[in-house]
Amino acid sequence: MTGSDADAAPAAGPPAPARGPLIDDLDELEDLKDELRRAARKRRSGRDARFREEAAERIALQVAELVDELELGPGDTVAAYVSRPVEPGTLPTLELLRERSLRVLVPVLGQALTRDWGEFTGVGDLDHRAPGRPMEPPEAAGDCSLLREARLVLVPALRIDEAGYRLGQGGGWYDRALQHARDVSAIVGIVYDDEVADTPLPRGDHDLPVGSVLTPTRRWRIGA
Numbered sequence: 068m069t070g071s072d073a074d075a076a077p078a079a080g081p082p083a084p085a086r087g088p089l090i091d092d093l094d095e096l097e098d099l100k101d102e103l104r105r106a107a108r109k110r111r112s113g114r115d116a117r118f119r120e121e122a123a124e125r126i127a128l129q130v131a132e133l134v135d136e137l138e139l140g141p142g143d144t145v146a147a148y149v150s151r152p153v154e155p156g157t158l159p160t161l162e163l164l165r166e167r168s169l170r171v172l173v174p175v176l177g178q179a180l181t182r183d184w185g186e187f188t189g190v191g192d193l194d195h196r197a198p199g200r201p202m203e204p205p206e207a208a209g210d211c212s213l214l215r216e217a218r219l220v221l222v223p224a225l226r227i228d229e230a231g232y233r234l235g236q237g238g239g240w241y242d243r244a245l246q247h248a249r250d251v252s253a254i255v256g257i258v259y260d261d262e263v264a265d266t267p268l269p270r271g272d273h274d275l276p277v278g279s280v281l282t283p284t285r286r287w288r289i290g291a
Contacts, residue, residue, distance in 0.1 A: 123156025231276030
């Protein structure tokens with residue numbers, strides 16, 4: 068290569084994150100994921116209340132910085148979720164978003180596998196509808212097509228790998244819902260710091276990656 072050719076060559080970007088093997092056998096895939104889910108849930112159940120509270124506050128600070136970077140303002144839509152007790156807490160985040168006059172959507176669980184989205188108007192307005200389910204708004208505002216309006220989509224996970232693939236609770240509801248998001252770059256997965264997998268997670272062709280990862284101490288774009 069001549070000197071001029073070298074000067075004209077584009078700089079190499081960062082290597083693409085390694086993706087886990089694409090597993091076609093659904094039974095094998097679910098067996099692998101279930102084993103990882105059991106380990107993740109066991110680890111989460113061992114965290115004490117103080118750790119969870121502090122992590123929830125730090126997550127809210129990370130989200131606040133992200134909202135500022137995206138220049139989200141009154142009336143803009145953010146899709147999020149109401150965390151279960153052992154999940155990285157989102158209640159401080161939800162209140163922060165509401166206080167900024169953002170329209171905040173969270174899941175409303177219907178019959179069987181149906182899910183809609185309702186507007187978060189305050190923790191005091193949430194209902195406990197069934198044991199083991201997260202708190203929910205009293206009524207739905209619409210179906211998953213509402214995600215097209217969200218400039219930011221915050222989603223839960225048990226683990227996330229470096230390519231952005233998440234280990235969910237099972238059932239695939241979020242993977243189906245996220246197909247309605249305006250762009251993968253708007254999707255941010257939330258986990259604890261030690262739940263970022265350093266090896267690729269098993270995945271199927273229905274699994275969708277997130278665009279960014281957010282933990283109590285840091286956040287980054289996939290592939291950046």
